[in-house]
Amino acid sequence: MNLRQKLRGIKLIRSFASIKLTVCCLLLLFILTIWGTVAQVHSGLYLAQQRYFQSFLFLALGFIPFPGGQSVMWLLFVNLISVALIRLVYKWRHAGIIIIHLGLLLFLFSGYITLRWSKESFISLYNGQSTNVSTAYHDWEISVWEKNADGDPLKITREVTAMDAEGLHPGQGLGFDGSGFRLTVEEFYKNCDAYMGEGNQGDVLNAHGIGKLTPLALDREPEKNIPGGIFHIQTKKGDKILLYGGESKPTAFKAGGGEHEIMLRLKRYPLPITLKLVEFMREYHPGTDTARSFKSRVSVEVKEATREKLISMNNPLRYKDYTFYQASFSVDNSGRESSTIAVVKNAGRFLPYVSTFVTFSGLLINFMIALNSRKGYEPPFVENV
Amino acid sequence: MKYQLGSQWFFYPACFLAVATAMAGCEKEPLKRHYTEVFIDAQKQERANNDADPHASLQQMMPQDEIHANLNMRDMGLQQGLDASVVKTPLSWETPKEWAEKTGSGMRLATFVSLDEKHPVETTIISLGGEAGGDAANVTRWMRQIQIEVPPAEELEDFISRQERLTSVSNLPVLMVDLTSFQNQPDSPSMIAAIIEREGATIFVKMNGSRQAVLENRGRFKALVQSIKVNE
Numbered sequence: 001m002n003l004r005q006k007l008r009g010i011k012l013i014r015s016f017a018s019i020k021l022t023v024c025c026l027l028l029l030f031i032l033t034i035w036g037t038v039a040q041v042h043s044g045l046y047l048a049q050q051r052y053f054q055s056f057l058f059l060a061l062g063f064i065p066f067p068g069g070q071s072v073m074w075l076l077f078v079n080l081i082s083v084a085l086i087r088l089v090y091k092w093r094h095a096g097i098i099i100i101h102l103g104l105l106l107f108l109f110s111g112y113i114t115l116r117w118s119k120e121s122f123i124s125l126y127n128g129q130s131t132n133v134s135t136a137y138h139d140w141e142i143s144v145w146e147k148n149a150d151g152d153p154l155k156i157t158r159e160v161t162a163m164d165a166e167g168l169h170p171g172q173g174l175g176f177d178g179s180g181f182r183l184t185v186e187e188f189y190k191n192c193d194a195y196m197g198e199g200n201q202g203d204v205l206n207a208h209g210i211g212k213l214t215p216l217a218l219d220r221e222p223e224k225n226i227p228g229g230i231f232h233i234q235t236k237k238g239d240k241i242l243l244y245g246g247e248s249k250p251t252a253f254k255a256g257g258g259e260h261e262i263m264l265r266l267k268r269y270p271l272p273i274t275l276k277l278v279e280f281m282r283e284y285h286p287g288t289d290t291a292r293s294f295k296s297r298v299s300v301e302v303k304e305a306t307r308e309k310l311i312s313m314n315n316p317l318r319y320k321d322y323t324f325y326q327a328s329f330s331v332d333n334s335g336r337e338s339s340t341i342a343v344v345k346n347a348g349r350f351l352p353y354v355s356t357f358v359t360f361s362g363l364l365i366n367f368m369i370a371l372n373s374r375k376g377y378e379p380p381f382v383e384n385v
Numbered sequence: 386m387k388y389q390l391g392s393q394w395f396f397y398p399a400c401f402l403a404v405a406t407a408m409a410g411c412e413k414e415p416l417k418r419h420y421t422e423v424f425i426d427a428q429k430q431e432r433a434n435n436d437a438d439p440h441a442s443l444q445q446m447m448p449q450d451e452i453h454a455n456l457n458m459r460d461m462g463l464q465q466g467l468d469a470s471v472v473k474t475p476l477s478w479e480t481p482k483e484w485a486e487k488t489g490s491g492m493r494l495a496t497f498v499s500l501d502e503k504h505p506v507e508t509t510i511i512s513l514g515g516e517a518g519g520d521a522a523n524v525t526r527w528m529r530q531i532q533i534e535v536p537p538a539e540e541l542e543d544f545i546s547r548q549e550r551l552t553s554v555s556n557l558p559v560l561m562v563d564l565t566s567f568q569n570q571p572d573s574p575s576m577i578a579a580i581i582e583r584e585g586a587t588i589f590v591k592m593n594g595s596r597q598a599v600l601e602n603r604g605r606f607k608a609l610v611q612s613i614k615v616n617e
Contacts, residue, residue: 130425145422156424163415174415196486196495210488246488270420 008086008382017082025076032069044220046138054115070115077108087381093373094380096366103359110351118346121269122327126338130276130299134343136267138222140165140245142183142231143268144176147252147259165227165264174231180256181233186240188229189215194244204230204242207251213244227264271343273319274301278308280329280339294329296339311341321347476512476588479612481605484508497609499594499602506594506602508609512586520545520580523589524562531574531593533567551607555614557581557588561607571597579610588613 007013015021036052043051051058055068080101088098121134142165145158163174168188175182195212204211213228228244235255243251243264250261276299283292295312300319311317317324327342476494480486487496497508521541528535536544549561560580568575575596581588590613592599592606 126426128427130423130427132423133420141418154426156422158422160420160422162418162420166415168415172415175417178419194488196480196488208488244488268420268422270422274423276425 004086013082013086016078017085017087018079021075021079022083025072025079028067028072029069029076032072036069042220044222046222047220073108073111077105077112080105080108083381089380089382093369096362096364096369097380099362099365100359101362103355103357103362106351106355106358110348110355113348113351114346117348118344119269121267121343121345122340123275123324123343124330124338124340125275125277126336127277127279130274130301132271132274133268134271136269138225139267140227140264141267142174142243142262142264143250144179144260144262146179147261160268162268164267165229168229179260180258181235181260183231183233183241186230186232187213188227189213190227191216191218191225192228192244194228194246204240205251205253206242206244206247207249208244208247210242210244210247213242229264269343269345271322272302273322275299275324275341276301277339280337282329282337294326294339296326296341298324298341321345321349323349475616476510477614477616478510478609481608483602483605484609499598499605501598501601504595504598504601506592506598508590508592508606510613511589511591513589520560523578523580527562527576527578527591528564528567531564531576533564551611553581553611553613557583557613557615559610561610563603565596565600568596571595575599577603577606579606581610581613583615 032052036048039052040048051068053069056071057065058068060066084101084105088094088101090098119136121136123131123134125131141162143160143162145160148158161176161178163176165188168174168185170185170187172185173182174185192213192215194210195214196209197211213230219225226245228242228246231241231243233239233241233253233255239253239255241251241253241262243262245264245266247263247265250263252259252261254260277296278299279297280294281297282294285292293313295310295315297308297310298317299306299308300317302319309317311324311326313326316326323344323346325342325344326339328340329337330340331337478495480497483501484497484499487498493509493511495510499506521538524541524545525535535541545560545562548563551559551561553559558581562578562580564576564578573596575594575598577592577599579590581590590606590610592602594602
């Protein structure tokens with residue numbers, strides 16, 4: 001008995017290789033696609049994506065468990081693998097089907113890579129500004145660094161220790177052991193309002209004099225949610241710090257034998273380059289104040305080597321797994337322009353193209369074989385497994 | 386051949402739920418990351434010098450109004466631009482007792498909300514460079530915001546000339562603009578605003594709410610405006 005026959009003897013693998021499972025998965029994907037598309041009208045794009053396509057499970061109508069897109073695609077992936085193991089007939093005349101099968105597996109694989117490891121962020125700069133980090137759109141972090149009293153106001157260099165603020169809850173400990181202190185979460189809200197003056201917690205440290213946070217319902221647009229929290233510093237003095245996402249400067253405090261600054265801010269992603277906006281240029285449609293095109297001349301510094309590059313609407317900058325797109329711009333009251341550059345990190349950005357090529361090649365080969373075949377129809381799958 | 390339901394039909398739903406529940410139950414721990422953050426602003430000193438020139442803001446490419454304070458401040462480029470356009474007047478004020486002060490953001494130096502939930506009002510303080518458009522332009526825009534028909538220019542000037550003028554504790558001239566006289570219904574969205582002029586900047590204080598709420602809080606608004614002090 002060869003390996004395939006042994007595998008066919010395992011009931012679990014036979015069940016996973018069932019065509020019924022394939023049809024079930026495709027039907028669920030169809031339902032989720034329609035449902036998620038309609039839901040985004042009310043829930044917003046981000047929440048609809050998270051609930052219907054990126055989750056494993058969600059509660060339909062508030063109480064009925066329903067598989068999310070990730071569950072369905074994982075099962076479809078297992079189904080395709082099982083079919084490849086025990087049902088596909090490996091003959092040259094079925095080469096097209098086998099290649100299509102491989103292409104579908106690659107599609108699912110590339111989707112997982114993108115979901116798991118791709119990151120989108122942005123950089124906003126005025127002319128002459130440089131940075132080596134990009135900013136997340138709506139993920140937050142608690143960042144801590146040593147306070148530099150004599151720092152150059154024109155150049156900021158910080159060694160930052162950051163922790164994701166996702167899912168923080170009262171009682172949770174956050175260990176900044178390298179800096180010599182720990183924080184305990186006393187309150188944390190994913191969306192809240194901040195009020196000046198003394199609040200219910202008594203004296204709290206805060207750079208802007210905020211004393212109180214009141215929770216708000218989550219907005220369906222995640223970028224409108226501003227989190228906040230009160231944290232207890234585990235030192236002899238036991239200070240409390242209030243952090244609010246809408247603050248523009250950090251709060252200073254003493255702990256672990258040193259002075260630190262802490263901030264609740266949008267997550268920063270370090271880049272492999274330092275990007276400087278040399279000049280932002282904008283063209284208008286003649287006779288109007290509508291922008292026709294805008295582009296940024298940037299200076300890219302990599303390991304002390306610098307080169308200039310132009311980023312425009314259809315001409316992004318690519319470096320390793322990063323792509324920098326010209327996304328938008330803004331103009332302040334005095335006419336100063338800043339450029340916003342979208343940053344996408346995606347190690348698997350070529351996989352969808354490869355998958356498409358493989359699937360298309362399989363289709364082409366299958367049609368050519370079928371057209372030239374002199375034998376009768378022979379099914380490409382083992383039946384009655 | 387009759388299709389018989391066997392145990393298999395339980396298999397697929399059970400499969401889905403088992404996988405989904407197992408994966409959904411995985412809780413992520415906060416990740417700790419270390420990185421070096423570098424930010425260089427080679428032209429910061431030049432911009433600071435330009436801000437000292439009151440004429441630097443005369444070429445206005447955006448309307449000088451707090452409508453733009455409601456823009457999505459998560460666009461950091463926009464927020465930087467708006468922050469840069471605000472004249473950082475060192476002001477202080479006394480918050481009326483029945484109001485709570487929220488933290489300012491972007492163009493807003495301060496936001497106050499009334500603690501009366503039945504008749505709520507929201508008041509903002511904004512400071513902008515230069516003359517900020519002029520009295521008539523600002524009053525016209527505020528009227529449009531609360532759907533009041535803007536009168537002809539002569540009538541508008543006459544209305545403005547009849548508005549109360551007072552001084553703050555630091556002797557800044559204040560023009561109070563009361564738009565409640567244009568409305569009859571207590572629930573109509575209404576506004577009382579104040580324009581405070583100082584050298585190189587204009588301070589706008591604006592109270593929004595229903596006509597009834599705005600009238601009930603008129604005294605507190607006036608007290609806030611008169612308490613505004615420039616800390617030189």
